[in-house]
Every structure is written in structure tokens, then in C-alpha cells.
Amino acid sequence: MSMKSTLRQVDSVIVVDLSGRITLGEGCTQLRELVREQLGKGTKFVLLNLADVTYIDSSGIGELVSAFTTVSNQGGQLKLLNLTKKVHDLLQITKLYTVFDVHDDEAKAISSFEKAAGA
Amino acid sequence: MSMKSTLRQVDSVIVVDLSGRITLGEGCTQLRELVREQLGKGTKFVLLNLADVTYIDSSGIGELVSAFTTVSNQGGQLKLLNLTKKVHDLLQITKLYTVFDVHDDEAKAISSFEKAAGA
Amino acid sequence: MTTESNIVEMTLESDLNRVEMVEEIARRVSATAGFDEDDQHKIEMAVHESVINAIWHGNKNDPSKQVWLRFQIFDDRLEIRVRDQGIGFDPSSVANPLKEENLLNVSGRGIFLIRTFMDEYRVKKLEGQGTEVTLVKRLNSNNSGQ
Amino acid sequence: MTTESNIVEMTLESDLNRVEMVEEIARRVSATAGFDEDDQHKIEMAVHESVINAIWHGNKNDPSKQVWLRFQIFDDRLEIRVRDQGIGFDPSSVANPLKEENLLNVSGRGIFLIRTFMDEYRVKKLEGQGTEVTLVKRLNSNNSGQ
Numbered sequence: 343m344s345m346k347s348t349l350r351q352v353d354s355v356i357v358v359d360l361s362g363r364i365t366l367g368e369g370c371t372q373l374r375e376l377v378r379e380q381l382g383k384g385t386k387f388v389l390l391n392l393a394d395v396t397y398i399d400s401s402g403i404g405e406l407v408s409a410f411t412t413v414s415n416q417g418g419q420l421k422l423l424n425l426t427k428k429v430h431d432l433l434q435i436t437k438l439y440t441v442f443d444v445h446d447d448e449a450k451a452i453s454s455f456e457k458a459a460g461a
Numbered sequence: 462m463s464m465k466s467t468l469r470q471v472d473s474v475i476v477v478d479l480s481g482r483i484t485l486g487e488g489c490t491q492l493r494e495l496v497r498e499q500l501g502k503g504t505k506f507v508l509l510n511l512a513d514v515t516y517i518d519s520s521g522i523g524e525l526v527s528a529f530t531t532v533s534n535q536g537g538q539l540k541l542l543n544l545t546k547k548v549h550d551l552l553q554i555t556k557l558y559t560v561f562d563v564h565d566d567e568a569k570a571i572s573s574f575e576k577a578a579g580a
Numbered sequence: 581m582t583t584e585s586n587i588v589e590m591t592l593e594s595d596l597n598r599v600e601m602v603e604e605i606a607r608r609v610s611a612t613a614g615f616d617e618d619d620q621h622k623i624e625m626a627v628h629e630s631v632i633n634a635i636w637h638g639n640k641n642d643p644s645k646q647v648w649l650r651f652q653i654f655d656d657r658l659e660i661r662v663r664d665q666g667i668g669f670d671p672s673s674v675a676n677p678l679k680e681e682n683l684l685n686v687s688g689r690g691i692f693l694i695r696t697f698m699d700e701y702r703v704k705k706l707e708g709q710g711t712e713v714t715l716v717k718r719l720n721s722n723n724s725g726q
Numbered sequence: 727m728t729t730e731s732n733i734v735e736m737t738l739e740s741d742l743n744r745v746e747m748v749e750e751i752a753r754r755v756s757a758t759a760g761f762d763e764d765d766q767h768k769i770e771m772a773v774h775e776s777v778i779n780a781i782w783h784g785n786k787n788d789p790s791k792q793v794w795l796r797f798q799i800f801d802d803r804l805e806i807r808v809r810d811q812g813i814g815f816d817p818s819s820v821a822n823p824l825k826e827e828n829l830l831n832v833s834g835r836g837i838f839l840i841r842t843f844m845d846e847y848r849v850k851k852l853e854g855q856g857t858e859v860t861l862v863k864r865l866n867s868n869n870s871g872q
């Protein structure tokens with residue numbers, strides 16, 4: 343069982359519904375390519391929906407960080423939606439929870455991008 | 462996870478809803494004692510509902526045979542209800558399928574006892 | 581480290597409470613070896629029966645005696661060995677449970693099921709003390725167990 | 727047969743596709759050892775990180791090199807050893823991923839997670855060649871991982 347991703351556009355935000363395993367190998371590679379592709383298309387706002395992520399390892403966490411900094415460096419924003427307890431705990435332990443902008447309400451997450459865009 | 466059993470009286474039949482593992486050890490011992498107890502109470506008709514049996518091993522099959530012959534030897538009847546595919550296949554393989562009276566409709570199973578009783 | 585790979589070995593007390601762990605590991609190793617769910621279940625059952633026999637008949641339920649298991653994944657098959665510390669037995673002298681006169685026997689179906697579910701079943705007396713049973717299941721075998 | 731019991735050993739190719747099997751076995755062995763679901767998950771993650779490190783850093787992804795694992799259940803703890811065929815490393819020289827300047831690093835969180843989830847983490851250079859990592863998780867330990 344590896345990672346699956348589905349993309350949806352909501353307003354100016356690309357919402358990525360991730361499910362399965364974000365671990366060293368396939369899962370991480372897929373996530374990296376997906377983010378690269380979106381940036382190539384000029385996407386600025388990315389919301390990663392992690393609700394159905396069953397497993398994330400240290401490499402997966404690293405990949406989230408990498409996605410975050412890559413998007414930020416291009417003047418965009420990457421936010422996280424719907425952390426499972428496990429992912430939440432891992433981000434706490436690794437002190438990354440406050441680095442990311444984490445949401446648990448999709449509409450509010452979307453409008454938080456809009457606000458920034460309007461600023 | 463071991464075996465669980467719940468007893469219900471329907472007409473003159475004791476229906477035993479079994480769930481879990483009928484395997485060497487606890488599961489088999491429980492089934493044996495249950496049947497013994499019922500015979501002690503004068504029960505003649507026993508219907509074992511195997512719908513929720515997740516696992517049965519060669520000892521469990523032996524225990525079903527033992528229950529069947531014990532009840533028969535006391536002039537009673539023991540029948541089987543709702544075999545899972547796995548249990549069904551095991552009874553086929555071991556040529557016991559035709560030894561047991563197997564049902565997949567509880568009402569009909571119950572009335573099959575009644576008929577025999579009325580005969 | 582040996583030069584052989586894809587091996588899972590277990591050394592267990594003669595304790596029926598360990599059997600469920602062994603079954604789950606058997607299922608998982610079978611999945612990794614490439615067997616479908618149906619075959620995984622057959623392998624799991626064969627391992628269950630073999631370990632029960634090792635604990636029960638081989639080690640006579642003596643908790644100081646051990647059961648040793650070894651799964652090895654090959655490209656074309658899964659090979660499983662189960663050792664106990666008993667005196668062994670002759671599998672050819674085991675009664676056929678399908679015979680009319682044995683049909684209502686309470687026991688004696690374990691080895692029959694193992695043979696039905698696996699492609700090979702061999703029993704070997706070990707030097708010193710103990711018995712080793714070898715089970716082989718080939719990938720894409722036609723042994724459908726029915 | 728050794729005189730020690732409740733041991734599960736594995737010899738694997740350096741193949742990431744084997745990692746999921748190892749995780750499931752880790753979880754199952756942890757359950758048998760008496761750990762609750764929370765701890766089972768922590769042990770599973772620690773084993774995952776250790777095996778990935780063995781394959782990746784130790785064996786440099788060389789499929790001809792092996793990873794060897796050993797779980798041993800004791801009354802009061804689970805002990806796990808992971809061996810690779812690499813040249814080893816000094817865990818004390820690994821950077822702290824919680825430091826401000828490392829917080830946005832892409833890698834370097836594996837050993838930190840292992841240490842957080844387990845009670846002991848030791849690295850030993852083996853005679854000849856290879857590295858052995860030992861993980862210990864005690865039952866009823868207060869190491870809640872947070």
C-alpha cells in the first residue's frame with residue numbers, strides 16, 4: 343500500500359488529498375514531484391489534506407518540510423489540513439507543528455490563503 | 462481473541478451463536494462444556510450458528526464432530542447454521558459436510574428440528 | 581549473517597498463546613512472498629497445525645521445550661520448517677481421516693489439512709534430538725486445497 | 727536450538743519493499759510482548775527507521791547486502807537488534823533536529839524519533855564488518871514519546 347493523491351482546485355488553492363503512506367521511497371518521491379509540477383504550473387497556494395494518511399516516517403516529515411520551504415521560496419504558501427493524531431503528534435515531537443500553518447476546517451483553510459493573497 | 466458464545470432458546474431448540482476462534486485450547490474446551498451443560502439440562506436440539514466464527518482448526522472441526530456424536534448418542538440432534546466460506550470449505554475437504562445437517566436459514570433450521578420431533 | 585536472504589526465524593516456548601502471533605507472521609510472510617489471500621490463509625492454517633503438533637505431540641506441552649520456525653521466501657516458493665524437541669513420528673502411519681471408519685474421529689485431521697493446503701510435507705528426525713517438519717508452497721501451484 | 731525463547735529473527739535483502747513486512751511483524755511481536763496499541767505503533771516506527779537506516783546508510787542500498795533483525799521478548803521488555811553490513815557511525819555526532827538551525831532540515835529525524843519512542847538506543851560496531859543497533863522498550867515505561 344503506497345501513497346495516493348487527488349488534486350482539486352478550490353478558488354486559487356490546489357487542495358491535495360493524500361492517502362496512504364508518506365514514507366521513504368515512492369510516497370516521498372510522489373509528493374516531491376507533485377509539488378514541483380504545481381510550482382511549474384504557477385500554483386502559489388497548496389493545501390495538503392492529510393486526513394487519510396495512515397503512516398508517515400522521518401523521511402515523510404522531511405518531505406513535508408521540503409515542500410513547505412520550496413513553495414515558500416517561490417513566494418507561495420503551503421498549509422496542512424486535517425492531521426491525524428499520529429501525524430499531529432509527530433509534528434509536535436519534532437517541533438514542526440508551529441512551523442506549519444495547520445487547519446482542521448477546509449473552508450477556513452482556503453480563506454486563510456485568500457486573505458494573505460488579498461493583503 | 463478467543464471464542465464467545467451466546468445462547469438463545471427458540472421453540473424447543475437452543476441456538477448457540479458462536480464467534481471468534483474455535484481452536485485447540487480455550488475455544489474447543491468452551492464448546493465442549495457448553496454442549497455437556499445443555500445435555501445435562503435435558504436439551505435435545507442444538508443449533509450452532511457459526512456465522513461469526515473467524516477461524517476453525519482441525520481440533521475445532523473435531524470438536525464439532527464430538528458435539529454432533531455426543532448429542533446424537535443422547536437421542537438429540539445437533540445442526541449447523543450459517544457456515545462461512547472458510548468453514549464450509551473445511552467441512553467439504555474433510556468430507557464432513559454431508560455428515561452434518563447444514564442450514565443457512567434460521568427459521569427453516571428451527572422447523573427442521575420441530576418436524577423431526579413431531580415425527 | 582548468513583548468505584541467504586528473506587528468512588524469518590522464530591524460537592518460541594511451547595505455549596499455545598504464541599500460536600496467534602505465529603499465524604499472523606505466517607500470513608504476512610506469505611503476502612510478501614506473493615501469495616493471494618486465499619493461499620495466505622491456507623499457509624496460515626498449515627503453519628497453525630504444524631506448530632500445534634510441535635507443541636502438543638512433539639514437546640508434550642512441556643514449557644521448557646522450544647519450537648523453532650523458519651520461513652524462507654524463494655522466487656518460486658515459500659519454504660517453512662518447524663522443529664520441536666520430541667522423538668518424532670512416521671507420517672505414513674497416520675490414519676486417513678477421510679476413510680469411512682475415521683470420519684467421526686475427534687482428532688487426526690491436522691496433517692491431512694497441511695497436505696491439502698501445501699505442495700510438500702516432509703518429516704525428518706534430527707541428529708541428537710528433535711523433529712523437523714518441512715512445508716513447501718509453490719507460487720502459482722495448482723494445489724487449490726479442494 | 728538455542729536455550730533462549732520468544733525470539734523472532736529476520737534476514738532480509740536491502741530492499742525497501744520488505745520494510746512493510748518488518749513493520750507488521752514488529753507490531754505483532756510488540757502486541758505479544760504486552761504493549762498497548764500506542765506503544766506498538768511507537769515500536770513499529772522505531773523499527774521502521776532503524777531498518778531504513780540499515781538499508782540506506784549502512785548497506786548503501788546494495789541489494790547484495792543484508793539486514794538482520796532480532797526481536798526478543800522478555801518479561802519486562804522487548805529488545806530489538808538491527809544489523810547491517812556497513813561501516814557504522816557515531817550516533818553522538820548526529821545533529822539535534824530540534825535545534826533552531828536544523829528545524830527545516832529535510833533529513834536527520836530518524837534517530838531522534840527512535841530515541842523518543844524507545845527507552846534505549848545503542849550502536850555497536852561488529853567484529854569483522856557491520857553495525858548493530860539495539861533498541862529496548864520496557865513494559866510500563868514512562869517514555870510516552872511526548
Ligand SMILES: Nc1ncnc2c1ncn2[C@@H]1O[C@H](COP(=O)(O)OP(=O)(O)O)[C@@H](O)[C@H]1O
Binds near residue numbers: 638
Ligand atoms: N511434531 C510431531 N511430533 C510427534 N508426533 C506427531 C507430530 N505431529 C504429528 N504427530 C503424530 O501424528 C498424529 C496425527 O497428527 P494430526 O494429523 O495433526 O492430528 P491430531 O493432532 O489431531 O492427532 C498425531 O496424533 C501424532 O501422533
Ligand SMILES: Nc1ncnc2c1ncn2[C@@H]1O[C@H](COP(=O)(O)OP(=O)(O)O)[C@@H](O)[C@H]1O
Binds near residue numbers: 400780820833838857
Ligand atoms: N545504520 C547506519 N549506518 C551508518 N550510518 C547511519 C546508520 N544509521 C544512521 N546513520 C547516520 O546517522 C545519520 C542520522 O540518521 P537519521 O537520524 O536516521 O536521519 P536520516 O536517515 O534522515 O539522515 C544518517 O544521516 C547517517 O549518517
